[in-house]
Amino acid sequence: MDQNDGFLKDIWYFAVHGREIKPGALVHKVIAGQPVLVGRTKAGDAFAIRDICPHRGVPLSAGKFVETDNQPTVQCPYHGWRFGTDGVCKHIPSLYEGQDMDPTKIAVTSYPLREQQGALWVFVPSDLRNPAQPTEEPPLMPGVGDRPARIYQKFDLTCHVDNAVIGLIDPAHGPFVHKNWFWRDESGMREKAKEFAPVKNGFVMVGHKPSANSKVYSLLGGDVKTEISFLIPGVRIEHITAGKHHVVGMTTVTPTGPEETEITQSFYSTNPVLNFLAPVFKPFMYHFLKQDADIANIMQEGLKFDPRLMLINESDIQGKWYFSMKAEWDRARAEGRPFKNPVPEKTVLRWRS
Ligand code: FES
Ligand SMILES: [Fe+2]
Numbered sequence: 001m002d003q004n005d006g007f008l009k010d011i012w013y014f015a016v017h018g019r020e021i022k023p024g025a026l027v028h029k030v031i032a033g034q035p036v037l038v039g040r041t042k043a044g045d046a047f048a049i050r051d052i053c054p055h056r057g058v059p060l061s062a063g064k065f066v067e068t069d070n071q072p073t074v075q076c077p078y079h080g081w082r083f084g085t086d087g088v089c090k091h092i093p094s095l096y097e098g099q100d101m102d103p104t105k106i107a108v109t110s111y112p113l114r115e116q117q118g119a120l121w122v123f124v125p126s127d128l129r130n131p132a133q134p135t136e137e138p139p140l141m142p143g144v145g146d147r148p149a150r151i152y153q154k155f156d157l158t159c160h161v162d163n164a165v166i167g168l169i170d171p172a173h174g175p176f177v178h179k180n181w182f183w184r185d186e187s188g189m190r191e192k193a194k195e196f197a198p199v200k201n202g203f204v205m206v207g208h209k210p211s212a213n214s215k216v217y218s219l220l221g222g223d224v225k226t227e228i229s230f231l232i233p234g235v236r237i238e239h240i241t242a243g244k245h246h247v248v249g250m251t252t253v254t255p256t257g258p259e260e261t262e263i264t265q266s267f268y269s270t271n272p273v274l275n276f277l278a279p280v281f282k283p284f285m286y287h288f289l290k291q292d293a294d295i296a297n298i299m300q301e302g303l304k305f306d307p308r309l310m311l312i313n314e315s316d317i318q319g320k321w322y323f324s325m326k327a328e329w330d331r332a333r334a335e336g337r338p339f340k341n342p343v344p345e346k347t348v349l350r351w352r353s
Helices: 161-168 215-219 272-303 317-335
Strands: 011-017 026-031 034-040 046-050 064-068 071-075 082-084 089-091 113-116 119-124 151-157 191-199 202-208 224-231 235-242 245-257 260-269 347-352
Touching: 011 026, 011 034, 011 245, 011 260, 026 119, 026 245, 034 119, 046 113, 046 119, 064 082, 071 089, 151 272, 161 245, 161 260, 161 272, 161 317, 202 317, 260 272, 317 347
Parallel strands: none
Antiparallel strands: 011 119, 026 034, 034 046, 064 071, 071 082, 082 089, 113 119, 151 260, 191 202, 191 347, 202 224, 224 235, 235 245, 245 260
């Protein structure tokens, strides 16, 4: 995929929850338009390499693990070339004794990978031949230590990641798309005024008491405060503190194709009661995400005709910030300087929802 795919590069993307990648697994993912093999050695180490054999293009994830000089290597199913978890070719079976060819001169891109709080993050470089290395770490969910997500739910949206992000930070669709008995509806709409501030690679809706018309929050009890942040390329973190406990909802959007986006909703909590009950909430989570997926699919019918779109004041300003952060990210890379967050120092946004 070319550079015009509209996907941010040289940045961390959420790939998958680590427990989906069992020891010995080789899993094919597409992340920001790039084919990536996410694997885990039998010893438990996760890694990510380009999922295309440089010989004839077979996805290496179709192969299997074999040992080469006591090291785990991935063997391509076509001619048996073997690649280390660092992407370097360690063995070409067709070479005869003394043949003048050094397999280790051949390599597939190795993607920096982090496994933290049970999640796997992959750093996607813009230049595969001369890949940039990360200068910062992927986001950490606040207050939950190294706990993994208690539950999570994944969905495929049929839209470009930009539209998925806009939906994620759009405060005005709730009463219409998420019309549920357990959430506010149109008749409960009221005027909101929220304060926003920039954070590293994003912005935050500064901590506030949740809207009294959100029935779900009342289940948490205690003195509840919630803070919602959004970080590029597409991570929304809702951090709720209730008494001494933390509850975090992470929603990530990862572009898998020009018109395909994987959305994952993950739920973390330090509250043992909530963790015990969490599986009960999973169907609600599914229901909520499905509503977003359904509207994305309907929207795609309109977007086929490439219409002009609008971002209005003030309910769509977060969307405007997203596009200006993206543009600044690309400019900063091109000019070889640090990202300078274009989100204004302090803004109060008003809307009805
Ligand atoms: S295509 Fe992979 S070894 Fe030939
Ligand atoms: Fe939504």
